[in-house]
Amino acid sequence: MHISEGMLSAPVLFTGAGLTATAVAYSLKKMEHKEVPKVAILSSVFFVASLIHVPVGPSSVHLILNGIIGILLGWTAFPAILVALVLQGVLFQFGGITTLGVNTFNMALPAIICFYLFNRGVRGENNFIALMMAFVCGFLAILLSGVMVAAALVFTGEPFFQVAKLVLFIHLPVMILEGVLTTFCIGFLRKVRPEILNV
């Protein structure tokens, strides 16, 4: 999911950086004082999740967990993911500094889309529906991220078909895995700490 340095054309990089800067500024403005610890902790979760690898076919993919981060954070997913990506870039050389904007946008926007789509379902009364929604949320967040990575590459000039094929096949196992993980997380939180979800 982390696009490396030197892969993208300048217009794509600038667009990504601009959109990310706007979204981060907006969410920092919206962020409430008492939310900060939660954002910090989920930022750390995102930071370490990328170190868990799932070997698939010719590539190698890892957990992203942007579905659950989106559900729990909403708009503040943007600063959380940005900070984690900066540190991954500096410490582990994942992605790169110039691609930071694009990478943040690719992973944070799906988180927010999932927040708006599944927020009500996951926090709803019906346990079964909530868990199903959680699965779809984890699944869809990765799918959307993959589509956005593909879009970034296609706009830079890679052949569409090849990229689209890779996105679907490589990320399918991660999508399922993240769906299951999100289901477990939501199920656990609903049982043990329902106040986190404001059920």
Add this chain to the structure above:
Amino acid sequence: MKNKPYLILIFIFLIIIMMDVSTFAHKVNIFAYLEGDKVYTESYFNDGKKCIDSKIEVFDNRGNMLLESLTDEEGMFSFEIPSENVIDGDLKVVLTASMGHRAEYTISADELGDTVVSIEEKLEEPISVASPETILVDLKEIQLIIEDTLDEKLKPIMIEIKKSQEDRISPTEIIGGIGYIIGIFGIIAYFLSRKDNLKF
């Protein structure tokens, strides 16, 4: 409510414990070494998986593409060093793997020059010694033999050195990274709290 952060912290530490830290990373690596007049490259993801059928491009120091190919099933790719009139500096090998992963490796001119030019250059000094012709032949042969044996003997060591030069992820870095995150959000919290205080 107040137990919430602890719960998620426990989750983070569970994740850390679950993984084998030293081998996991998310990027591709390529490294190249010379043997005789060929350059061998090896490509792999940082968790050790080979990059199969990934695109390899070779550039000279002016950015012209010299050749383009795909890695084999072992993530290996080899090519002959282009002749001297084509290259006059570093060679850059660029690996493009799937989904936006990219790595490059530069073979320095010194390294290349060693195999291509060195024999002729080094021989200029001994020529001043008496009976140049016989010595020249001998020296040339000896030098070639030495070069070959050294290449062969040093190859595993070179591979080890180059592999160890790559960054491995240490638990220190992970814990440090989490520390940074907490710190950064601590600063954000500080500014937010100041803003709140000003309001009231």
